[in-house]
Amino acid sequence: MKVQLESFLHKQWDRRGLISWLLLPFSAVFMGAAKYRKSKTVPVKIRVPVVVVGNIYVGGTGKTPVTIALVKELQERGWNPGVISRGYKGKTDSPKEVLTISDPDIVGDEPLLIKKSTNVPTFVSKKRVAAAEALLKAYPEVDILISDDGLQHYELQRDFEIAVIGARGLGNGWVLPSGPLREPPSRLNDVDALVLNATEDVISSTTPRYVATSGFTNAIQYATGEVISLDTLSKIQRKKQYSAAAVAGIAVPKRFFSMLRAHGLEVVGIPLPDHYDYDKNPFKDINADLIFITEKDAVKCRKHEDIKRDTRIYVVPLEIVLDKFLIDFIEEKLSSLKPEKKA
Template sequence: MNKLAEKLQQAWQDQASWLVMLRPLSYLYRSAFLLQKAVKQKKAYKAPVPVMIIGNITVGGSGKTPLIIALVEYLQQRHVHVGVISRGYGGQGPFPAQVTPQSRPSQVGDEPMLIVQNTHVPMTVGPNRQHAIDLLLKHYPETQLILSDDGLQHFALQRDIEWVVIDAMRGLGNQKLLPEGYLREPLSRLRDITVIEHHTQPQSSLNMHLQPQQPFCLGDQMQVFDASKTYQAVVGIGYPQRFFITLQQLNIQFQPCVFPDHHQYTIDDFQDFNQLPIITTAKDAVKLQELWHDQPERLKQVWVVPVKAKLSDACYQLLNQQLQQLNIEV
């Protein structure tokens, strides 16, 4: 199944001509999607506090998690009581669950762990967003705004603000719905929501880019990174090529090793690495940290390249306007 998913991802990226054979399935997907949307919107849950969705219209990574971290930090600095919910994809539960810095990514998911480790924001996860919100508000009744990590297509939850991140490097492919293309929704959806362009040379005033930070060594942040070495680049994210491009920009020599998005690492994944030090993303690092603590003698040096989302002033100006309309002062 993983090999098939990788082949399909590559075909989407290459806009392969054979994808046209999947068009009948895309028509079925569209019909089922629109029917499900209509049914769920009729009985959608309305949270007692405003909800802001940060989501994707495409399959694969777009920079959504760093954006959420940047928004949480911005709101915290302005004394807005913000909380975050997520499906907790990749976590085994039980759900709903609170996420703390001591949680395990195998239980709550890797992206929620990354968000909480960076911001210490109140956060709960679970496939049922209403249950996640109930748990969040039970423990943090002062919450003024809830950010939903993903959930753009979760129409069982009403929302007050919708932001979607478009990675201009990947674009929208052949602009076709799944499985002929990698769109989760028809392109017409973009007319109704706030679109944040992810690119270093954006065309839109509403834009962001990811700025790499200094690599650090897992478990020993006093070590100095040696850019002259060759590293084993381990990555299990939606769009691994972005990480490889970052390493190239940092002039880091590496051998790529790609795992599926949200891969649950085991120590056996690293037995054939020829003693090369590992370099990885912050998202992957939250899971590798568990392995490193359990078996440090087998998982030796692991270097992490964190990134920060840098948003344009126009993004923050729009956010302030949208929140003021919801009577949230920033």
């Protein structure tokens, strides 16, 4: 039911139809309330540079894969990053460190994925400032903070803002509830950089824009950890006439399905609600020889022993590459803010 509701809403938000027009007065109220909150917020400065990776479209645009790629790029250039996040759907009010063994129901699935992918200090809290302060106290060597999401969390002062534009673009260009945006499109003129992630929309903005290149190469058998290329799995499927399903609890599951099909895999797509909690095992009733899932789903599956033993399941990591000029731009702006190392 939730998948159908999400699909219905995004279809309405993709155009300026009757429902969107009827909701337009409520959007004015939403914008007024947001502006009032922003005017009353006094940003808190943190002792290290802060980069916010966010969006103005409600829901997923690929912020977390961009955050992971950014962390890795900064590490290669000699920075010591830490990551803070709200921990969407997590169950912790006070700042909490995310460990590789953390429960995604407590810390959130995306922060856990970031930790597993980068192994950098990662903290979650509904208050980004509290998360930042706790992280820096525990890890004083950290010299840059990346905020996964939080573009609208103005309590935390930031030194560089990245807005990620995903596959859905900007929808009908209106703010909630008549449209899908948290802030009007003009907000994109205020950020430092736009990252275009699989969008075909023409974005009208004066802000420098960079393309994120993403794709799949390998799959990891969930039960054994064995790595195998998707092209090899595609050949095996054709040779042995295996049936295959793809299951995804992400913002745009259709993209995951189509990227698998681009490797020659014949899969039946099964969408789940974004941030699906996996309280139940959705795979046991799937009649397929192969099942492909995302990394974001995989971090929540370990609560089920039967899923751990299911040799049909393959995790497909998303490999994303950021434009080197974006990293140059970030470094150029932040290099003067980098704390000096103590002798």
